Amino acid sequence: MLSYDPGDSVGHRLDPRTKLVAQSCVVVAAFAHTTPRGLAALTVVVAAALAACRLSPPDALAEFRAVLPFLLVGPALESLRLSAPWVVPADAVPPLLASYRTVLLLALAAAYVRTTPVRDSEAAVAWLVPGRPGRFLAVGVSLVFRFLPVLQADVRRVRSAMQARLGTERPVRDRVRIVGVAGLRRALGRADSLALALRARCLSWNPTPPPLRLRRADYVALAASATLLLWGLLPTAESLASSLPAPL
Known part of the structure; x- marks a missing residue:
């Protein structure tokens, strides 16, 4: 059941404000880096977060099993055509990456709920x-x-x-x-x-x-979140820089 589970993991000891900020930074990075390489990097981040919460990926996604089939149906429907060629596998890649991104965010949300009163x-x-x-x-x-x-x-x-x-x-x-x-x-x-x-x-x-207090682990997590946020904002900064007129 998706609810708080008492424990003594690193995720349990983090301040809830730190975890909310970290989740927000992961969301920004997930929507900024939608390529397979970017999602692979985010997979490492989410896996580290789950390990810090002592939560396995199957347990994290168990409560969202009703949503997972819909995440698979979308890419499958996108690849279908009403005329020849009837199936275009390349068209399923973007929605499949979007579905995988959603899975990562759901796993991170489950880790937050399991470790936060x-x-x-x-x-x-x-x-x-x-x-x-x-x-x-x-x-x-x-x-x-x-x-x-x-x-x-x-x-x-x-x-x-x-x-x-x-x-x-x-x-x-x-x-x-x-x-x-x-x-x-x-x-x-x-x-x-x-x-x-x-x-x-x-x-x-x-x-x-209840009293909220930042500890040493919170500052480490906030620094990592800030790095992740800068990485997520990097494509936007590069796009703005390329749109500026060249100097005379």
Whole structure:
């Protein structure tokens, strides 16, 4: 389940603000370097991040397995043609690279969720965006991190109950309808209970956040993130330089 898993890895000890900055720098670099060589370099970066969090790539992508088929269907459809030649493999390369880039970013997001407590993420967002807007965003992040695993568990229970009642013998359309309706009903019920709990606890706009403190490992990670950001901005700088008129 995609949720926080307590541990003592380097990723667990990093400040959540450091991890958010590092993720942003990786995103910039991923969209700036879309060639196979650039994505290979980013693969090394993401693999190092997963190793620092003691998280294997299969475990990182396990919760996104429902998304992975769509990332493969896109390149396959792009290579198809309605006339001869019916298949053009070269046309599938750009969307395939884009799909692989998405896989890298999903793995990095999974590493963040697995190593960061929800309250720390909430405090980091509120620190990055001060005032009530930041508090509003922090509450949204907190609710997503807390609510999504509960909804996933509800859907799994619905599927298990359906299978126990020989639901697998039904047509696919009926199975999708049963799981979808039951999952939506439970989600609405959870939302009503959550709203009541928030009112009962007098949700505050100025809560006491957990202490956030940068350590030596954070400064090393921030320096590496800055290097990655400069590498990501390099193509843009080169493009601007080439567009400037030549000196007389």
